[in-house]
Amino acid sequence: MTFIHFAIILPLIAAFLIAIINKYVKGIHLGWFVLPIPFIIVSYLFTLIPTIRNGETLLLNLNFMPRIGMNFDVYIDGLGLLFAILISGIGTLVVLYSIGYLSNKEKLLNFYIYLLMFMTAMLGVVLLDNVLMLYLFWELTSISSFLLIAFWTTKERSTYGAQKSMIITMFGGFMMLGGFILLSNLTGTFSIREMIIASDSVVGVGAGTLAVVLVLLGAFTKSAQFPFYVWLPDAMEAPTPVSAYLHSATMVKAGLYLVARFTPVFMLSTTWVWTILIVGLITLCWASFNAFIKDDLKAVLAFSTVSQLGLIMSLLGISGLAIVRGANEQIFTVAVVAAVFHIINHATFKGALFMVTGIIDHQTGTRSIKKLGGLMTIMPITFTMTLITSLSMAGIPPFNGFLSKEMFLEAMFEISNSNFSSLASVGFLFPLLAILGSIFTLLYSVKIVMQVFLGEDKKETPKQPKEASALLLISPAILSFLVVLFGLVPNLLTKSIIDPAAMSIINAVEPLNTKISHWHGFDSPALWATVVIILVGATLYYFRDTWIFIYKYIRSNYTINYLYDQGLNYSTIYSNRFTKMVMTGFLRTYMVYIFGFLVVLGLITIIKTGLNLDLSNLAPIGIQDMILVGVILTALLIIMITKSRMVSIIMLGAVGFSMALFFVFFRAPDLALTQLAIETVTTTLFLVCFYHLPKQSKLPEHRKFKLTNFVVAVGVGAVSILIGLSAFSNRLFESISQYHVDHVYDLAAGKNMVNVILVDFRGYDTVFETLVFGIAGIGIYILMRLSINRKDDKNEERAEESRL
Structure with a gap:
């Protein structure tokens, strides 16, 4: 990492350091400790002016996520240097100004952390050559500006302005990301410099025009161009140092920078x-x-x-x-x-x-x-x-x-x-x-x-x-x-x-x-x-008094602000209605969504890729298999038609124990024992829960046939069978089971293949599964303790009321 890489993230590092300083240093305005950070950066940037003036550029590569092409590559030319100097230079003056403007009674630590985060985000935007990294820092500017605008959280207008700026600018940023992806597909690179070289491949194609529109949406929303300007006046609710920084050298200038930087790419459009x-x-x-x-x-x-x-x-x-x-x-x-x-x-x-x-x-x-x-x-x-x-x-x-x-x-x-x-x-x-x-x-x-x-x-x-x-x-x-x-x-x-x-x-x-x-x-x-x-x-x-009446004809309900507010209100109302309609609170409804989506996605995949089933290598079906299938189907049928919860639980256990017998027939005794243990525990838990369920009289006497549930259930079964048969018929790789058979003893010194796979060959998988169970257990314990504490509190309140 070079110094310029370090300079970009220096404000972010300083944000952590001032948190420590604030804890131990009292009586001194926190801004004095922040002031050297932008001053050091702008001083360093001034030393680069002679190099850039001579027509040279600086390209400093640093791999970050090279497999997806997201690298921390810094490219400094005249344009990037200009904006970086403005960001750090005006930032120095803003910090100095804030020392006199904000008193120690304010939440100074929060303010300067947000400000330093904002400074890092802006420096990343103007100095990075990789469009994916540019997008990352671009959205960080929206997040940090949101925090700065909403600094006075007790003011309704502050939070409103912050929310407004974030919604509009992040919408534009998301559109811009789509433009970057299209540009990458057209030019074969995520580097802005290389995109400029390959600019001929962008012009004259539909994807290139779409990329133009998407990138401009990002620039126009950030630089408050018509009709997206409505967020900027509301951002004035931020403290004045923030407004001075945001309006003069940072947030709004990011959109101008984007247009200026991509003009060589799109200038033939x-x-x-x-x-x-x-x-x-x-x-x-x-x-x-x-x-x-x-x-x-x-x-x-x-x-x-x-x-x-x-x-x-x-x-x-x-x-x-x-x-x-x-x-x-x-x-x-x-x-x-x-x-x-x-x-x-x-x-x-x-x-x-x-x-x-x-x-x-x-x-x-x-x-x-x-x-x-x-x-x-x-x-x-x-x-x-x-x-x-x-x-x-x-x-x-x-x-x-x-x-x-x-x-x-x-x-x-x-x-x-x-x-x-x-x-x-x-x-x-x-x-x-x-x-x-x-x-x-x-x-x-x-x-x-x-x-x-x-x-x-x-x-x-x-x-x-x-x-x-x-x-x-x-x-x-x-x-x-x-x-x-x-x-x-x-x-x-x-x-x-x-x-x-x-x-x-x-x-x-x-x-x-x-x-x-x-x-x-x-x-x-x-x-x-x-x-x-x-x-x-x-x-x-x-003569302003004679013509100023024309402003009276601008009705408030005809403005873009009004349209934004109404759009936000109605989207909230209808999204709440939709949420209440979809989120019913019943588990069976959510299962229909999940399995319905599984069926649709599975059918689309099957239709597009084809099945190519090969049923010649299927194992023969014995009489014992047919009997077990009959038992399972009978138990399932009884579950659907019975009105007794006890009968439903018993039949559900019959299904599980029948599956254990299948594992025995398939010569997998370990899986059979596991299935028996799990089925015993779940059946026991069902019986325990049976005591806490509402009384039968509160339940409907007759169950209505639901076509949606029937279609989804049949679809899940059919899709699962088809996918299983397709996977069996179209093996792309040799099975790894033979490797386990050959090396279960010499590599793991064990004779039980299943145990060796779980403990040795897939040891990390087993460890994390155990960790998940542990986390779930801790969560259940906490919920139980909360429930017990609430009951204790209620008992104490009742005892206190009885004393009174």
């Missing part, structure tokens, strides 16, 4: 690129439109995250579309670089904004915009950071968000002007939707600054507002500084981070030599689009 482009633009516009009306600060930021994810997703779609349609290189370069750059920019300004929101909530006791106002003079540092990051999110110069937003608009104009026959009539919609989404992005960004920090203090906050402590301010201050730095010096990242990541997405070999600048000349349509966005956005905000 028109289904892939068109779906990503269209869904991304719809998500951008719909989420930004809904963000403006929200009153809760975290709700505004949650919908803004959805809209920004849609923006990045559409850029990834253009990257592939430019290749499919043979567009000029300008579209292609601008789109892929803009996608990578905005991933970085979104991590900085959105992480800072969530932390600032947490500070406002922490210092005022509320996140409601209606109760906030006039905080600029009371919390000047917080105001400054909010202003910088909000303007960056809105795409206002000179901040980093402006640069990537300009590149986004430029790519949209380029795609609309390109000679795509399929876009001849609707090409104008791409820049139009981009501008529309950007206008509402400006609106909700301005709303945060104007209504929270400017105006008069409404004095409706539960706590007296004051500036936060340095411990809370450090992390958002660092991110705000990066917003300014990357805006003023954008090419600081191009050679080291952006270009290598972009080259990984398009599977390029030649360097891109990207140059990012603020000014592109007056002839740039993106410049005039930005002017329109600012002017229209400012006008709409100023």
